[in-house]
Amino acid sequence: MKRFNGNKNLDDIISNAKTEGWEVDTQRFDSGSDWIYLRDMNGQVESNEGAPRQIAYNTVNGHFFVYEPISDEPVASHMSDEFDDKVWYNSLLNLIYEPLKSK
Numbered sequence: 001m002k003r004f005n006g007n008k009n010l011d012d013i014i015s016n017a018k019t020e021g022w023e024v025d026t027q028r029f030d031s032g033s034d035w036i037y038l039r040d041m042n043g044q045v046e047s048n049e050g051a052p053r054q055i056a057y058n059t060v061n062g063h064f065f066v067y068e069p070i071s072d073e074p075v076a077s078h079m080s081d082e083f084d085d086k087v088w089y090n091s092l093l094n095l096i097y098e099p100l101k102s103k
Contacts, residue, residue: 002084004097007062010036016095021045022055034060041069047091057096064096 025037038055066076083089
């Protein structure tokens with residue numbers, strides 16, 4: 001499992017997600033929830049390799065859950081080390097988390 005130095009600043013996550021092509025939904029967050037949603041329902045985000053995905057990201061603890069349109073349950077989460085070799089998963093980790101600082 002990859003290790004990181006913590007969560008990135010929420011404004012940076014939102015800005016970088018939009019730059020990458022994610023639709024960012026903060027409606028519930030703006031109403032007091034701890035969650036934001038990143039959506040790529042047409043598979044347009046390059047790192048998603050054509051697969052439509054929705055990410056539920058908890059702004060307090062940094063946990064996230066990955067859903068695909070036909071899934072009622074998450075297909076991946078912040079703990080899914082089986083995807084460490086997948087470009088889309090690494091891109092998501094790098095979007096959300098600060099890299100570990102070298103000593």
